Amino acid sequence: MKEFEYVRAATVSDALSMSGVGDTAYLAGGTNLVDHLRLGIKRPDRIVDISRLDLGGVEETADGGLRIGANVPNADLAADPLVRQRYPFVSEALLAGASGQIRAMASTAGNLLQRTRCVYFQDTTTPCNKREPGAGCSAIDGFGKYNAIIGQSDQCVAVHPSDLCLPLAALDAVVHVTGSDGDRKIPFADFHRLPGDDPSHDTNLVPAELITGIEIPPLPWAVRSHYRKVRDRASYAFALVSVAAAIDVSGGQVNDVRLALGGVAHKPHRARTAEDQLRDGPATAEAFEAAIDAELAAAQVGSENAYKIPMLQRTVVAVLQELVEGANR
Ligand SMILES: Cc1cc2nc3c(=O)[nH]c(=O)nc-3n(C[C@H](O)[C@H](O)[C@H](O)COP(=O)(O)OP(=O)(O)OC[C@H]3O[C@@H](n4cnc5c(N)ncnc54)[C@H](O)[C@@H]3O)c2cc1C
Ligand code: SF4
Incomplete structure (x- = not known):
């Protein structure tokens, strides 16, 4: 070291x-x-x-959303009564990650900034463009089970590992940061990057910028939300694929829906094509299946990660159906 x-x-x-x-x-x-x-x-x-900075607390904002301090531990955020009541999938996603001990240490900002679990990134004896720009990407012709299926480049095929980031993407969260040029707010969709020709940068933060908090806008129907993570073993494993979904449904129709997919891309993947297709349409398994098919139409898979497509299809349909059945009860 x-x-x-x-x-x-x-x-x-x-x-x-x-x-x-x-x-x-x-x-x-x-x-x-x-x-x-x-x-x-x-x-x-x-x-x-920065662990002793006064960046804690989960507070209600004037418009009925939440502001979460950057240093709030993952365990505290998962247990927060407002989070559990209003955004249950945020709590579920956190509890699906790591272990109790790690969640007690891990911060909200650190969770957003955790780096990929690509096996080659973590093995410094192998070439990796993310670790060492220009070195090459060992994963492209190597072990491909976890590789991205959307938005990858010929420089990097890694996926983002965070569970928490999926519901935050679905909720259009906003990241509050501060730096030598002052404060700014970054919409979640613009916070993480696709790899393009420079996978060494995971986010659009500039050097030394500090995250101070995360804001979640109000979304009353997110009370009907769910996070499901599919993984190699029941706990203490990163996602093969994961789904964060919230749905507003009445009279068998989808009024509105939010969907984000994990294990898919270099950044948390917001499934906007599927959302657009579902909005104002029937809340049926057939419609859910067609929407996720449309979302994944542009996916590029190899022999080792092709399983992600049917796994995502089944998971999205199951999660949305469960939410709709809950609404009809
Ligand atoms: C064994 C193990 C299993 C895990 N399993 C999962 C899992 O299943 N799902 C999952 O989502 N995560 C998982 N994790 C990852 C874990 O959630 C992250 O390690 C954790 O959230 C990082 O938070 P931290 O506070 O410890 O960050 P640190 O390790 O302290 O920092 C991480 C990065 O963030 C930067 N940083 C931290 N805070 C700020 C800030 N306020 N502003 C700017 N930069 C900052 C640091 O400089 C560093 O680059 C696992 C981790 C381990 C070790
Ligand atoms: S996929 Fe990305 S992180 Fe993995 S070896 Fe290639 S460049 Fe490195």
Whole structure:
């Protein structure tokens, strides 16, 4: 492990001024960063510990949405009464991730910024464009089971690993950040990047920008929402595919729907084609199946990850049907 300097910030402005030195990394819960320091994936000159900053709390906003502090632990967010009542799939997604101990350490911002679990990214003996731009991508002709099926490039075929990010994408969450040029708000759809010709950047944050919180807009019908994760074993595993869905249905018609897919792309994939097709149409299994078929029409698969298409089809239809049956009860 490369030697680095450790400093602890007491305030947000401290953190910003401390981060102006060489290659700096913020440390929140450390559940991803510390692994990367040990593996030699991340080799910063300085670590700025932001875990004691006053960036906690889950609060209702004036318009009835929620503002979540960047440092709120995943376990606390999952257990928050407002989150559980209003956005149950946020809580379900968090509880589907990692383990109780890790969720107690992991922060909300860190969850958004966790890096891919591509096996080659984590193995520093293999070429990887994300770790070392220009080195090549070992996954393209290598182990392909987890590879992306939408939005991949000839530079990177990795998927985003977060569960939490799926309901946040479906809810049009907004990421609040601050940096040397002041504060800004980034719509969730613009926060993460597709790999294009530079997979080394996962997000559109600029260097040393700090996430201060996440805002979830109000969506009263998200009380009818669900997150389902399909994985190799029942717990402590990342998603093969996952689905975050919320639906507003009455009289057998879909009034509105939100759908995001995991295990699919380099960023949380919002299924807008399927949503558009479903809106104002029948709330039937046939319609759900046709909508997800339309969403995945452009997917590009190989022999090892082709299973993701039928797995997503079955999962989306099952989740939406369960939500509709719940609404009819
Ligand atoms: C064994 C294991 C299993 C896991 N399983 C799952 C799973 O099934 N599903 C899932 O979604 N996740 C899973 N995770 C990932 C886990 O959710 C993340 O490691 C965690 O959320 C990261 O949060 P952290 O606070 O520990 O981040 P850290 O490790 O402290 O930081 C992660 C990154 O975010 C940056 N960062 C942190 N906070 C800020 C901020 N406020 N502003 C700017 N940058 C910041 C850091 O610099 C670093 O680059 C697993 C992790 C482990 C170790
Ligand atoms: S898929 Fe991306 S992360 Fe994996 S080896 Fe290729 S460049 Fe690296």
